[in-house]
Amino acid sequence: MNKLKLAIFCIGAIAVATAVTLPLVREDHTPRTTITWHINDHTFTLETALDEDARERGLMHRTADSLPPDRGMIFAFTKTAPRFFWMNNCLIDLDVIFIDAAGRVVNVSHMTAPPPGTPENTIRNPASPYNASSNYPAQFVIELNRNAADPLHLTPGQKLDLPIDALKRWAR
Numbered sequence: 676m677n678k679l680k681l682a683i684f685c686i687g688a689i690a691v692a693t694a695v696t697l698p699l700v701r702e703d704h705t706p707r708t709t710i711t712w713h714i715n716d717h718t719f720t721l722e723t724a725l726d727e728d729a730r731e732r733g734l735m736h737r738t739a740d741s742l743p744p745d746r747g748m749i750f751a752f753t754k755t756a757p758r759f760f761w762m763n764n765c766l767i768d769l770d771v772i773f774i775d776a777a778g779r780v781v782n783v784s785h786m787t788a789p790p791p792g793t794p795e796n797t798i799r800n801p802a803s804p805y806n807a808s809s810n811y812p813a814q815f816v817i818e819l820n821r822n823a824a825d826p827l828h829l830t831p832g833q834k835l836d837l838p839i840d841a842l843k844r845w846a847r
Contacts, residue, residue, distance in 0.1 A: 721749040735764040747819040751846040761806035768821030773809035
């Protein structure tokens with residue numbers, strides 16, 4: 676009888692642990708986890724892009740309705756390097772916050788959604804408004820709706836309150 680109770684307890688413990696750690700799932704059945712980011716008087720829920728597929732997909736095909744003003748995405752990379760983001764298949768304008776390995780802001784940029792049918796070589800052109808560069812090594816990038824970053828008054832070198840150590844562990 677004690678073995679049965681132990682087995683039931685273990686199954687229950689595993690079920691609870693699994694329920695807490697299972698990621699949310701998008702409509703297309705791809706995994707999604709989120710973190711909450713508090714800065715000044717603002718709170719954002721950020722989806723995490725932790726692997727190459729998620730980072731490449733990013734906020735593609737999102738509309739203003741599917742990305743509320745208090746939502747965004749944080750991209751975590753395994754290494755610090757100069758970062759270059761472009762608006763491939765992006766339907767909404769975005770603010771981009773580039774962050775170094777210590778959690779400090781290195782650059783804040785604004786990207787404009789390209790008109791439908793814009794060739795990819797035009798989107799990736801460094802002189803176009805459809806992309807942004809960190810200008811300095813960055814390990815994390817936050818994308819928010821356009822004009823969401825301005826009220827945050829972010830400055831280069833500013834330390835952000837983010838779970839940097841956890842993001843580094845999770846990045847693949």
